[in-house]
Amino acid sequence: MKRNTLLxxxxxxxxxxxxxIVITSCSKQDNPLKEEEAVNSANSKxxxxxxxxxxxxxxxxxxxxxxxxxxxxxxxxxxxTAINNCIGTGNREVHVLVGGTLSSQINLQPGLTLxxxxxxxxxxxxxxGFYRDGTGGIKIYDxxxxxxxxxxxxxxxxxxxxxxxxxxxxxxxGIRIDSHPSRPYEEGRWVYRVHIQDCRFENGxxxxxxxxxxxxFKGYGLVARNMGECGVLLNKTINGTLGTxxxxxxxxxxxxxxxxxxxSCSRVTTEMLNxxxxxxxxxxxxxxxxxxxxNARITGCTNIxxxxxxxxxxxxxxxxxxxxxxxxxxxxxxxxxxxxG
Numbered sequence: 001m002k003r004n005t006l007l008x009x010x011x012x013x014x015x016x017x018x019x020x021i022v023i024t025s026c027s028k029q030d031n032p033l034k035e036e037e038a039v040n041s042a043n044s045k046x047x048x049x050x051x052x053x054x055x056x057x058x059x060x061x062x063x064x065x066x067x068x069x070x071x072x073x074x075x076x077x078x079x080x081t082a083i084n085n086c087i088g089t090g091n092r093e094v095h096v097l098v099g100g101t102l103s104s105q106i107n108l109q110p111g112l113t114l115x116x117x118x119x120x121x122x123x124x125x126x127x128x129g130f131y132r133d134g135t136g137g138i139k140i141y142d143x144x145x146x147x148x149x150x151x152x153x154x155x156x157x158x159x160x161x162x163x164x165x166x167x168x169x170x171x172x173x174g175i176r177i178d179s180h181p182s183r184p185y186e187e188g189r190w191v192y193r194v195h196i197q198d199c200r201f202e203n204g205x206x207x208x209x210x211x212x213x214x215x216x217f218k219g220y221g222l223v224a225r226n227m228g229e230c231g232v233l234l235n236k237t238i239n240g241t242l243g244t245x246x247x248x249x250x251x252x253x254x255x256x257x258x259x260x261x262x263x264s265c266s267r268v269t270t271e272m273l274n275x276x277x278x279x280x281x282x283x284x285x286x287x288x289x290x291x292x293x294x295n296a297r298i299t300g301c302t303n304i305x306x307x308x309x310x311x312x313x314x315x316x317x318x319x320x321x322x323x324x325x326x327x328x329x330x331x332x333x334x335x336x337x338x339x340x341g
Contacts, residue, residue: 051067052095053093054067054068064082064098073085079099080104095117097117101122104125104127112139119143119144120145128151131154133158136158138155141165147169147170147174152168152173153166156184158191160192161194162197172206173206173207176207177214178191196222201227205229206228207227207231208231209233210234217268218240222243224247225247226249228251230251231258233256235263238268243270248276248277252278257307262284266288268292269294270292280301281298282296282305284307285307287310287311296316298321299321304324304326305322305324305325308332312332314329319336321336
């Protein structure tokens with residue numbers, strides 16, 4: 001009898017312990033504070049999926065939403081309107097997450113960093129695609145622009161310009177950077193520190209990239225194909241460095257060149273020029289001085305492959321050219337082979 005009493009007491013203790021565990025478990029699961037936090041966490045994840053950036057343009061069905069300072073500001077059927085509203089007065093980082101038709105010009109603003117995430121814009125108006133006349137500090141990354149007419153990107157009077165991984169098809173000039181919208185040739189007009197990296201221009205009626213009155217130019221990985229005039233044209237540009245310029249059928253049967261330096265360019269060094277079936281390959285003229293091309297491969301051009309005309313201390317230091325060479329100007333020379341293999 002005593003043994004049964006002990007056994008019964010033990011069983012009661014086990015039952016009480018099990019009940020306590022169940023009660024504790026239920027109280028944790030039903031805690032209202034934890035449940036509310038879980039709901040808020042889920043909503044936060046959904047919001048992050050919809051809006052990834054502080055300032056952005058994204059699609060909403062057939063419309064576009066612009067978001068500024070983490071708050072959705074409005075919806076419009078015009079992609080250009082959404083981008084311009086998101087840019088505002090500048091001094092911000094803007095992410096464009098959707099491509100489409102640009103029915104009006106994008107107005108670049110000072111202090112703007114524009115990330116386009118490799119989307120494609122189709123311009124269907126006659127103005128510039130992207131434009132700034134005024135102070136700079138502007139960066140543009142990763143976009144494709146189908147440009148039906150006029151210039152793709154133009155900045156005037158704006159220093160500190162950085163453009164990377166932009167591909168422009170059609171139109172006239174792909175990118176033009178100058179010190180004044182109509183008189184960049186005047187004395188004392190300069191913009192400073194321009195960097196163009198890994199950009200491509202195709203099927204335009206004019207130049208791929210053109211500068212006028214830039215002090216401190218850098219250009220690397222520039223490709224121009226089937227352009228009506230120059231692949232790359234530097235006017236009155238000083239203290240410049242070009243990496244590799246590749247030009248194919250730029251000004252074919254014409255007088256422009258794959259790479260042209262004109263109007264008193266000075267201290268511009270190019271590492272490599274590949275020019276195939278252009279009008280001219282490398283053309284330096286109009287009082288330019290101390291401009292050097294370290295290596296050239298110039299083939300099948302319809303005019304003079306290398307032409308250094310009315311220049312001083314300009315050179316082509318190595319490479320090949322099967323399209324003719326003409327050099328005039330003190331201290332200037334071209335040391336190239338006629339056989340490009």
